[in-house]
Amino acid sequence: MIKLFRYLEKFKWLIFFTLLFMFVQAISELYLPTLMSEIVNNGMMKGDTVFIWKYGGYMLLVAGASSISSIIGAFLSSRTAVGFGTLLRDKVFTKVEGFSLNEFDKIGTASLITRTTNDITQIQTVLVMMMRFMIYAPIMCIGGIIMAYSKDKHLTLVLAFVLPLFVVTIALLAAKVVPLFKALQKKLDKVNQILRENLIGIRVIRAFNRVETERKRFYEANKDLTDTAIKVNKILAMMQPIMILLMNLTNITIIWVAAKRIDANKLQIGDMMAFIQYAMQILFSIIMVSIMFVMVPRAQASAERINEVLEIEPEIKDPKEPKTPKISKGHIEFRNVTFRYPGAESPALENISFEAKPGEVTAIIGGTGSGKSTILNLIMRFYDVESGSILIDGVDIRDMSQKELRSKIGYVPQTVVLFSGTIKDNIRYGKEDATDEEIMRAAEIAQATEFILNMKDGFDSLVSQGGTNLSGGQKQRLSIARALVKKPQIYMFDDSFSALDFKTDAKLRSELKKETSNSTVLIVAQRVATIMDADKIIVLDEGKIVGMGKHEELLRTCEVYREIVSSQLSEEEIA
Incomplete structure (x- = not known):
C-alpha cells in the first residue's frame, strides 16, 4: 500500500491540515479530564461556585475547540481520500486502456472492474481512518498514560496489566481476520465474473434453458462469498463485547483501588474521575488502532491487486522516436x-x-x-x-x-x-x-x-x-x-x-x-x-x-x- 501513497503528493497540504486539526482535537480532549478534576477538587469539594463557573467556561471552550477540530479534520480527511480514490481510478483506467488484448486476458474483465471499484473503495476507507487516527490515537494513548501517571502512579499499575491484555486479544482476532479478507476479494471477483457472464449471455442462457444452472452457479459463488463475509463479521463482532467487558473490568478495578487510596487520603475524588477518563481514552485509542489494523490487511490485499495492474508493463508500446511515412497512402x-x-x-x-x-x-x-x-x-x-x-x-x-x-x-x-x-x-x-x-x-x-x-x-x-x-x-x-x-x-x-x-x-x-x-x-x-x-x-x-x-x-x-x-x-x- 505504501507504493500507492506516492500519489498522495498532490494532497500534501490537505493531509498536513488534517493531521494538524487531529492534533488539536487530541490535545483538547486530553486537557478536559484535568479541568474536570480541578472543578471537583477545588470547586465542588470546597463549594467555590466562582471557581466552578470559571473552569466550566474553560471546559466549554476546550470542548468547542475539540468539536470544531474534529469536524474540520473529518471533512479534510474525506476530501483527501475521495480525491486519492479519483486519482487512482484514473490511473488504473488509463493504464488498462494501454493494455494489449493479451494483458486483458491475463487479469480478466471482471477482476479489472472489481479492482477499479471495490478495491479502491477499500483503500479510500482505510486512508480516512489512517488520517483520523494515525495522529489522534497515538497522542491519546501516550498522552493519556502520561496524564494518568501524573494523577496517581499507583493506579497506573492497573493499566500496566490491562493494556498488554488488550493488545494480545486484538492480535489474536487480527490473525484470524487477515487471511479471510484476502479470500473475500477473490470471491468477490468470482461473483462479479458470473454476474457479468449472465448479463451478457442472457440470450444464450435462455435459448438453451440453462437459467436454473446459472442460478445455481451464481448461488454457490454468492453463498461462498456470504459465508466468508459472515465469518469475518463474526470475528469482528466478537471484538466489541470483549473490549467493552475488558473496559468495564478496568473501570471496576480502578474504582476499587482508588477507593482504598481515597480512604487512606492519598488520592482526591476529582483525580480518580480524571484517571478513569484517561484510562478510557487510552483503551479507546487502542481500539481505534486495532480497528485500523484489522482494516489495513484488507486494504493491503486491495492495494496489491491495484499495484499489479499499475506495474504491468504493456507488451505493446510506442517507440521513443516514432516514424512517419513520407508518403501516406495506406499501402x-x-x-x-x-x-x-x-x-x-x-x-x-x-x-x-x-x-x-x-x-x-x-x-x-x-x-x-x-x-x-x-x-x-x-x-x-x-x-x-x-x-x-x-x-x-x-x-x-x-x-x-x-x-x-x-x-x-x-x-x-x-x-x-x-x-x-x-x-x-x-x-x-x-x-x-x-x-x-x-x-x-x-x-x-x-x-x-x-x-x-x-x-x-x-x-x-x-x-x-x-x-x-x-x-x-x-x-x-x-x-x-x-x-x-x-x-x-x-x-x-x-x-x-x-x-x-x-x-x-x-x-x-x-x-x-x-x-x-x-x-x-x-x-x-x-x-x-x-x-x-x-x-x-x-x-x-x-x-x-x-x-x-x-x-x-x-x-x-x-x-x-x-x-x-x-x-x-x-x-x-x-x-
Whole structure:
C-alpha cells in the first residue's frame, strides 16, 4: 500500500491540515479530564461556585475547540481520500486502456472492474481512518498514560496489566481476520465474473434453458462469498463485547483501588474521575488502532491487486522516436509474418506475405480458425508479430505511434459493439467533429438511412447499451457507417456483411466501391458471394496462405478455395 501513497503528493497540504486539526482535537480532549478534576477538587469539594463557573467556561471552550477540530479534520480527511480514490481510478483506467488484448486476458474483465471499484473503495476507507487516527490515537494513548501517571502512579499499575491484555486479544482476532479478507476479494471477483457472464449471455442462457444452472452457479459463488463475509463479521463482532467487558473490568478495578487510596487520603475524588477518563481514552485509542489494523490487511490485499495492474508493463508500446511515412497512402505489406497466441503450441499465422494496395479490394477467406481475423488484429497492433514485419507505406508499424497507426484505419469488427447514446453519437464515434451531413452520407452508403428514419426520433433515436434494441443487420450497418464517416486510408471489414441479406449486401458493396476507390480495403468474409469481385483473394488454411489471386484464377489453382465455393454456390453460379 505504501507504493500507492506516492500519489498522495498532490494532497500534501490537505493531509498536513488534517493531521494538524487531529492534533488539536487530541490535545483538547486530553486537557478536559484535568479541568474536570480541578472543578471537583477545588470547586465542588470546597463549594467555590466562582471557581466552578470559571473552569466550566474553560471546559466549554476546550470542548468547542475539540468539536470544531474534529469536524474540520473529518471533512479534510474525506476530501483527501475521495480525491486519492479519483486519482487512482484514473490511473488504473488509463493504464488498462494501454493494455494489449493479451494483458486483458491475463487479469480478466471482471477482476479489472472489481479492482477499479471495490478495491479502491477499500483503500479510500482505510486512508480516512489512517488520517483520523494515525495522529489522534497515538497522542491519546501516550498522552493519556502520561496524564494518568501524573494523577496517581499507583493506579497506573492497573493499566500496566490491562493494556498488554488488550493488545494480545486484538492480535489474536487480527490473525484470524487477515487471511479471510484476502479470500473475500477473490470471491468477490468470482461473483462479479458470473454476474457479468449472465448479463451478457442472457440470450444464450435462455435459448438453451440453462437459467436454473446459472442460478445455481451464481448461488454457490454468492453463498461462498456470504459465508466468508459472515465469518469475518463474526470475528469482528466478537471484538466489541470483549473490549467493552475488558473496559468495564478496568473501570471496576480502578474504582476499587482508588477507593482504598481515597480512604487512606492519598488520592482526591476529582483525580480518580480524571484517571478513569484517561484510562478510557487510552483503551479507546487502542481500539481505534486495532480497528485500523484489522482494516489495513484488507486494504493491503486491495492495494496489491491495484499495484499489479499499475506495474504491468504493456507488451505493446510506442517507440521513443516514432516514424512517419513520407508518403501516406495506406499501402499494407506483410513480410514473412509468424504469430502465435500466448500459450498456444502452434502458430495462428505462419510465414504470411502479401500486399494490399490503395484502390484495390483485398479479400481474405478460409475456414474457421484459419487466422483471418488475426491478420486484422496484427495490422491494428492489438498483438505484435512473433517474427517478420508488417509495413504501412514502407514503415514497420512497430516504429509508428499507435495513435497514428489507428488513425489511418476504419475498422468494422466481427462482433458489433455499440455504445449507449443516440444513433448520431454512435456514428460520430468514428470522427468526433463529423458534421450532420457527413453522418447522413455515411449512413446512406451503409444502407442504414431507411431503418434510421423509420425510428421515432431518426438519427437522435437512443441506442440501448450494447444495441439490444436493434437487429443484427441494423447494428452491422451502423458499425459500417461509423467506419465510413472517418474516411480513413485503410478500411478493414471483419466478416461485416454476414447479417445482411444478399440484396442489401450487394447494394452496400456497390456504394462502398465508389466511396473507397482511393483507399486500401481488406475484407474478411465467410461468404464467397461477398468477395468474388475482389481484386485479390487470399485463401488461408491452418494459418498458412494456400492460394492468392482473383476468383477465376483460384477456382483453377486452389483446391481449398474450390471446396469453399462448391459448399456455398451451385454449379450454375460457379460457372
